[in-house]
Amino acid sequence: MYNVKVPKFEGPLNLLLELIEEQKLNITEMSIAQVADDYLEYVRGEENISLENLADFISIASKIILIKSRSILPILEVTSEEEKEIKDLENQLQLYKKFKDAGGEFDKLLRSGKRIFSRDYLLGVSTVFVPAKNLNAFDLKKTFKNIIDQITLPEKLPKEAVRDIITLEEKINEFQKRLESRVEFSFSQMKESAKDNIEIIVSFLALLEMIKQRIVMVEQNSLFSEINIKKFKALTIHGQPKNQINN
Amino acid sequence: MDSPKIKSIIESLLFVSGEPVKLAKLAKICQVEKKEVEKSLEEIDVFYKEQNSGFRVIKSGDSAQLGTSPENAEFVSQLVSGEINSELSKSALETLAIVAYRGPITRTQIEAIRGVNTSYILRSLLMRGIIERKEISETRGFLYEASFDFLKSVGIQAVKDLPDWDQLSKNEKIEEILAINQEENNITKDQ
């Protein structure tokens, strides 16, 4: 069945653009970094995003995190490929905005009432039965069967598409477990255990998120040096963070 | 309102209406006297003739209608007979198959099964007498079904005689897509 609850933002670009426009910013790398937290907050909190769309939201999230990370941490090395990803997101957002605005113009045109009317098909020509040429009952059966074959019922959530994507929640949970076993560990250790770039990014995001939620605190003694992650001391006082996921 | 504007409006009105339109009605819509409408109609027709236009104003009694120039009659009938006698397009065949196996059926249901708008195709199948429709109610539109003439032309007496009718007419996938569509119409009507 279709998920009939429609989330407020249909896609990640829609959300990102809205956040940027809300702050009356232009589409730049800087402004994307500025709204990164709000973006992630929304993705975490919105329950109506379908699993399929969630994959799209997370894919953009990873790019946003990259941008955010670079704006906070100058030590973060960005490959030329990632550099291009950042630029592409900016371009894509600008392009998306053009069509979103054009859609708004269409709305005005549709409401202007300046529509064109046409005549009905062969108006005034009298009906006579003319048998369809070269058509028999078996053609109808064949056609009908083809139609049945071509019906695509709305997906059943395409689990494969999202199965491999590590969610933010999973990552936060993983860190919390680690923190329980070891009071302190470094970001580079975390990086080493990651399977790929996306996972590093998600890790970093999870880290930012936990700093924000005061689950952890980070220490970096000098620029480019190791980042140490520690359990936030006041954790027991603050109790459970509001967004923590309990398994 | 000035005279060219009135003529322009009258042209538009007569164009969209298939039937003769009462002069009084034209006058009311244009917010002018009936005399003014009469004068405009005459001027329009003179103009059409002078310009060798493809249109003509046909006046009968208190009504007027737009038609085509009699000089173009042979070309018009070529178009009409071409439309009526042509082979069914793929879309038309699909629509016909749905109407035959699932009729009586509404346009919305046909569109849910095909996933595309079907209003033009239904009109052309109706036009050719291949399908028929009956009104359900003012608001809920029409039910379409294969015409008896059509069934006869493919050598059967009733839709039940179509190959594998029992099985195909109750296909589950179709039931499901119709159920989904129904649900959507109920819930997200204005989204």
Next chain:
Amino acid sequence: MDSPKIKSIIESLLFVSGEPVKLAKLAKICQVEKKEVEKSLEEIDVFYKEQNSGFRVIKSGDSAQLGTSPENAEFVSQLVSGEINSELSKSALETLAIVAYRGPITRTQIEAIRGVNTSYILRSLLMRGIIERKEISETRGFLYEASFDFLKSVGIQAVKDLPDWDQLSKNEKIEEILAINQEENNITKDQ
């Protein structure tokens, strides 16, 4: 056949058909080249505008249709009720804009611009007849474009008359983004 005669025939044909007619069909009936039909259609429309006529020629793809002047809409709607234009959501409007400016376009390309799955919206626009699709081939899916009904409902005679057409219809950056996303989509999505 001389040019005024051809124009007159074309007017008659478009009038009788009511629906969009393929230029090739007009050419065949008039027994002239398609180029000649195209030229005539342009001249007809220029003439309609000059004369403040009640008609307009609508062109899309390889077809043309006759319609009323959008200036007369408020009067015509008193005679015939236009299709009920229920509101389009923002997502539907933005998808429609992509299809109108960039069509014929594939679903993958639309989704590359929107960054999100668009099959549901496309289906609903198709069912409402606002966009149309044509099959590319069995495997490669469909190409989507704006329909005549869309043009009529915004009172525009051809997509190239849409606001900011030059800027939105073609753009090098778009091509680049589309190419990138297509690559990505080929790998990550299997739709």
